[in-house]
Amino acid sequence: xxxxxxxxxSTSHSAxxxxxxxxxxxxxxxxxxxxxxEPGTLARVIGLFAGRGYNIESxxxxxxxxxxxxxxxxxxxxxxxxxxxxxxxxxxxxVPVYKVNDLTVEGPSVERELALFKVAGKGDARIExxxxxxxxxxxxxxxxxxxxxxxxxxxxxxxDAFGELMRPLGLTEVVRTGIxxxxxxx
Amino acid sequence: MTKAMxxxxxxxxxxxxxxxxxxxxxPGGAVLPIYDEIFQQNHxxxxxxxxxxxxxxxxxxxxxxTGKLGVALVTSGPGATNAxxxxxxxxxxxxxxxxxxxxxxTFMIGSDAFQEADTVGITRPCTKHNWLVKDTDDLAxxxxxxxxxxxxxxxxxxxxxxxKDVQFATGTYTTKKARKSRxxxxxxxxxxxxxxxxxxxxxxxxxxxxxxxxxxxxxxAASQLLRELVGATNxxxxxxxxxxxxxxxxxxxxxxxxxxxxxxxxxxxxxxCDLMINIGARFDDRITGVIEKFSPHSKKAHIDIDPxxxxxxxxxxxxxxxxxxxxxxxxxxxxxxRGRKTNAEGVSNWWDQINTWRSIDCLKFTxxxxxxxxxxxxxxxxxxxxxxxxxxxxxxGQHQMWAAQYLGFENPNRWMTSGGxxxxxxxxxxxxGVQMAHREGLVINVAGEASWLMNMQEMGTAMQYKLPVxxxxxxxxxxxxxxxxxxxxxxxxxxxxxxxxxxxxxxxAEAFGAKGIICxxxxxxxxxxxxxxxxxxxVIFDCLVEKHENCFPMIPSGKAHNDMIxxxxxxxANAIVGAGGALV
Numbered sequence: 068x069x070x071x072x073x074x075x076x077s078t079s080h081s082a083x084x085x086x087x088x089x090x091x092x093x094x095x096x097x098x099x100x101x102x103x104x105e106p107g108t109l110a111r112v113i114g115l116f117a118g119r120g121y122n123i124e125s126x127x128x129x130x131x132x133x134x135x136x137x138x139x140x141x142x143x144x145x146x147x148x149x150x151x152x153x154x155x156x157x158x159x160x161x162v163p164v165y166k167v168n169d170l171t172v173e174g175p176s177v178e179r180e181l182a183l184f185k186v187a188g189k190g191d192a193r194i195e196x197x198x199x200x201x202x203x204x205x206x207x208x209x210x211x212x213x214x215x216x217x218x219x220x221x222x223x224x225x226x227d228a229f230g231e232l233m234r235p236l237g238l239t240e241v242v243r244t245g246i247x248x249x250x251x252x253x
Numbered sequence: 254m255t256k257a258m259x260x261x262x263x264x265x266x267x268x269x270x271x272x273x274x275x276x277x278x279x280p281g282g283a284v285l286p287i288y289d290e291i292f293q294q295n296h297x298x299x300x301x302x303x304x305x306x307x308x309x310x311x312x313x314x315x316x317x318x319t320g321k322l323g324v325a326l327v328t329s330g331p332g333a334t335n336a337x338x339x340x341x342x343x344x345x346x347x348x349x350x351x352x353x354x355x356x357x358x359t360f361m362i363g364s365d366a367f368q369e370a371d372t373v374g375i376t377r378p379c380t381k382h383n384w385l386v387k388d389t390d391d392l393a394x395x396x397x398x399x400x401x402x403x404x405x406x407x408x409x410x411x412x413x414x415x416x417k418d419v420q421f422a423t424g425t426y427t428t429k430k431a432r433k434s435r436x437x438x439x440x441x442x443x444x445x446x447x448x449x450x451x452x453x454x455x456x457x458x459x460x461x462x463x464x465x466x467x468x469x470x471x472x473x474a475a476s477q478l479l480r481e482l483v484g485a486t487n488x489x490x491x492x493x494x495x496x497x498x499x500x501x502x503x504x505x506x507x508x509x510x511x512x513x514x515x516x517x518x519x520x521x522x523x524x525x526c527d528l529m530i531n532i533g534a535r536f537d538d539r540i541t542g543v544i545e546k547f548s549p550h551s552k553k554a555h556i557d558i559d560p561x562x563x564x565x566x567x568x569x570x571x572x573x574x575x576x577x578x579x580x581x582x583x584x585x586x587x588x589x590x591r592g593r594k595t596n597a598e599g600v601s602n603w604w605d606q607i608n609t610w611r612s613i614d615c616l617k618f619t620x621x622x623x624x625x626x627x628x629x630x631x632x633x634x635x636x637x638x639x640x641x642x643x644x645x646x647x648x649x650g651q652h653q654m655w656a657a658q659y660l661g662f663e664n665p666n667r668w669m670t671s672g673g674x675x676x677x678x679x680x681x682x683x684x685x686g687v688q689m690a691h692r693e694g695l696v697i698n699v700a701g702e703a704s705w706l707m708n709m710q711e712m713g714t715a716m717q718y719k720l721p722v723x724x725x726x727x728x729x730x731x732x733x734x735x736x737x738x739x740x741x742x743x744x745x746x747x748x749x750x751x752x753x754x755x756x757x758x759x760x761x762a763e764a765f766g767a768k769g770i771i772c773x774x775x776x777x778x779x780x781x782x783x784x785x786x787x788x789x790x791x792v793i794f795d796c797l798v799e800k801h802e803n804c805f806p807m808i809p810s811g812k813a814h815n816d817m818i819x820x821x822x823x824x825x826a827n828a829i830v831g832a833g834g835a836l837v
Contacts, residue, residue: 103435106385111377118378149564156561162382162402162436 091147095124096171097178097248098155100140103163104130111161112140121146121154125180125223127245137165141248170248178248182226187214188237196236203229214239260389260420261286264353267396269296270429273324275315275689276300277308281328282368283355286420300689300718303710305332307682309339310708312350314686316343317669318644320472322404323350323686329357330368333414334375338676340410341379345673346495347470349408351399352380358418359387372414381409387416389424397432406438407559408470438558442575442583450530450554450571451587457528457552458599459606460488463511463540466495466672467533467557469665471577475499476665478581479532485585486595489607491519493534494657495672502661508607512540513808514654517615517817518607520806523548524814525606531555533577536566537673543833546813556580615806615819616658625775627652627727627798631659631699634725637782641695643667644687648680648704651733651804656699678707681724685711688720695723695786702728702755702795712765715791723785724793729800730755737803742834758795765791773797810836 102108109128116123125143130136144154151169158167170176184205186196193215200207200217203225209216214237219229223246230241258266264287268276277300280288291299302308305327312323327336333354343350357366373385382402386392395413403411454460462483468475476499483490483506490500491511500507509516511523523529529551534540536555541547547567554571555563563572573580588594620629645660647653647670662668669687671679684698698705705726715722736750759769768788772781772795785792805820811833 107373107377107383110374114378149568153561153565156559156563156565160559160561165435 093145093147094151094171095143095145096151096169097176097246098142098144098158099168099170099248100142100158100164101166101168102138102140102161103165104136104138105163108138108161108163109140111163112142112158115157115161116142116144116154119157121150125245127247141246143246168250170250173250175251176248177251178222178246179220180223180226180244180246181218181220182229182241182243183208184217184219184230184233184238185214185240186217186233186237187239189213192236196233199229199232199236205229256426257423258426259286259290259423260392260415261290263389263393263424263426264396264415264420265290265294265297266426267393267429268324271322271397271400273297273322276324276326277302277311277315277686277689278326279305279308279328279332281332281355283329283357283417284326284332284353284415284420286417287326287353287355287415299326300685300714302682302685303713304708305335306338306678307685307708307711307714309336309350309352310342310676310679310682311686311689311714312352313339313343313346313348313679314646314669314683315690316348316350316686317346317469317683318666318687319690320470320666321349322400323348324353325350326353327355328368329355329372330370332368333370333372336412337376337379338674340376340412342671342674342676342679343410344379344381346671347408347466348410349403350410351396351403352410352412353396354412354414355420356385356414356416359416360418362416372412376412379410380412383412383414385414385416386419389419389422392419392424394427394432397427397429398434398436401432401434402436405436407467439574440558440576440579442556442573442580444583444587446571446573447580447583448587450573451584451591453528453552453554453571454486454488454530454588455591455594456596458596459522459526459603460486460528460530460600461522461526462488462490462530462532463492463523463534464490464496464499464532465493465534468496468499468577471533471558473665475533475576475578475581478578478585480504482581482585485588485593487597487600487604488530488595489522489604491515491522493537493540493672494670496534497657497668498662498665501663503663510657512537513542514658514804514806515808516658517613517806517819518610520808520814520817521610522607526551529553531557531569532581533557535562538566538836541566542808542813543811548814613819617820620775623774625773625778625796625798627655627729627802628659629775630727630778630796630798631655633778634697634699634782635660637779638695638697638786641786642691642693644669644684644691644694644696646670646680646683646687646696646698648698648700648707649675649677650701650704650735651729651737651802652699652701652704652727654734654804655727660699677704679704681705681708681722682711682714684722684724685714685718685720688722689718696721697723697725700724700726701733702726702730702758703732703752706756709761712762712767712791712793716766719790721788721790721792724791725785726758726793726795727798728755728758728795729798729802731800733802734804736801740801740803741809758793762791762793767791767793769793769795771795771797809833
């Protein structure tokens with residue numbers, strides 16, 4: 068809490084009589100961006116974020132419609148509502164961008180991430196790692212006598228939690244795909 | 254209809270199909286096949302500039318003065334990198350230009366070949382869109398698409414990078430009609446929002462139109478509708494630097510330009526209005542001053558074709574996304590159908606207030622003694638040229654602001670200045686582009702000597718194509734605006750803001766075969782300006798002016814609209830204090 072003791076979300080300290088949508092609280096939004104799969108499109112999107120000083124917390128991209136030459140980029144970003152609105156408008160301005168959806172505000176959505184964890188260890192730690200992996204419904208995708216590679220799918224929080232548990236048990240490497248998200252329902 | 258031809262021929266054919274009549278360019282290894290095709294045809298005139306930056310600014314001048322697409326053609330590597338400033342300039346001012354660049358052959362891309370640069374990579378952030386064409390079959394379609402993207406919606410620069418082997422190879426030509434584009438920005442405004450604005454206009458006591466370059470870009474119809482709207486409502490109107498001419502300077506409701514060096518009455522009206530109607534402007538920082546104090550008591554409406562302009566800087570109450578002409582047409586219809594109402598009494602009182610601000614006469618100056626004041630030079634230029642079919646370009650700095658203050662524009666596309674990027678060296682090549690589009694017009698580049706020297710090589714172009722562009726240089730032997738800021742902000746320590754070895758501009762003109770005129774006496778000024786106008790050919794006019802004149806009025810950085818430094822005898826010491834010093 069700041070020294071001014073301003074309540075979170077308050078607008079009374081602003082020079083403008085701003086509407087609630089223009090609060091200066093930082094929000095986290097998941098954006099789904101449908102783009103034409105042509106050379107440089109990802110660079111345009113990334114360049115926009117870099118050039119205008121926006122945050123990227125997670126980025127996932129792959130072709131989703133081969134015949135239609137379409138890719139889907141999922142970006143998790145953070146900023147004030149005004150910045151989020153500006154990010155969406157700037158994305159919409161990019162010529163090969165077909166559509167920008169803000170999954171955070173457009174109804175409920177599901178988010179998943181896949182991660183691979185390499186855990187090296189012997190004895191009890193090794194047994195404990197397998198037991199925890201089982202609780203997290205993680206799959207063992209590679210094993211040697213001294214290591215495992217676990218595959219975990221779930222929300223980012225679940226993956227964070229799994230990582231924390233594996234750390235004391237000999238975690239040596241992690242890779243995460245970043246968030247993929249879809250809106251719920253039809 | 255499809256037809257087989259070489260890529261190089263396709264380039265020319267596609268430009269002809271697009272109605273392009275002039276291309277500004279400079280040849281080099283990677284565009285030789287295209288130059289060979291240009292040599293063998295008569296539809297398109299090629300103007301050989303002396304530097305690629307000049308080609309892009311000339312294309313901008315052509316586009317800004319006609320509303321049509323401007324085209325530049327340059328080679329790979331250094332040709333492309335030299336085009337970057339012009340592309341960025343066009344991006345910030347929303348000017349439709351197409352830049353065609355040569356590229357090393359596709360099989361050499363990525364090998365650090367001679368004159369190779371990652372052109373699409375370098376120009377990605379400074380174009381609206383760009384393309385690298387790797388297959389001759391895609392070339393014609395891409396050029397047509399590029400022309401469409403450059404001119405549709407909010408205009409901007411586009412670039413097509415063409416490897417040399419793609420130019421040599423034969424492919425199938427796609428006609429303009431056969432091209433299918435997905436890119437179609439919304440032009441009609443939301444009628445509910447338009448009605449909401451009309452309702453606000455009906456009751457507003459202190460309304461104000463704040464217009465910008467979007468009106469110019471929307472076309473002549475937008476200016477006509479704007480004039481009708483202003484005339485019918487009797488609301489006052491001000492404009493940004495970019496929008497000058499959309500409403501005539503001689504019009505009754507004209508308050509003059511607003512902003513950092515805008516008129517006192519325009520800025521005061523912005524600060525005190527209760528309804529601000531932004532038409533095609535973008536709340537640039539030269540306009541708003543310090544955001545926290547920007548027009549604190551007004552309801553704000555914003556009409557813009559680009560959704561990203563809305564709420565970018567200033568939060569607005571009534572956003573309307575659409576093309577200015579379309580929106581103004583609907584706005585007028587709705588306003589008329591609801592009975593043409595305004596708060597006449599309120600507006601009348603508002604005009605009384607505005608007229609008291611006007612009476613301050615913020616642009617007054619006194620021409621005394623034997624040294625020409627720059628304001629006097631521009632007042633005389635205005636007086637002696639305003640009846641001509643006149644086009645004005647400028648460089649960037651004090652002279653640019655004085656030109657905006659003291660010259661009057663009656664129509665759009667007559668004032669071509671680098672607003673957003675503030676590119677010194679823009680004006681001279683731009684004047685060449687303007688003159689190419691308007692061979693009979695009187696084209697004057699109002700310049701400072703420092704800016705003008707940045708692209709002076711284009712004298713060769715002006716001479717070669719017999720373009721009678723008038724270079725009206727206000728010579729104070731200083732980087733005037735830099736010097737002014739050093740006076741205001743840095744304790745009069747004039748670090749590197751003067752020129753110690755300027756050329757003799759008359760001899761310089763003569764060296765190129767042009768006419769040079771020097772004038773230092775106010776009594777000789779009228780005759781000298783007349784000599785410049787009547788001379789049939791390029792002229793360099795060296796107008797020696799007061800060296801330490803400041804450009805006022807001025808909103809110092811970090812201050813609000815109602816906190817201006819006014820003209821003569823202003824106290825400039827410590828004008829910029831505190832956080833304002835960090836702003837530009």
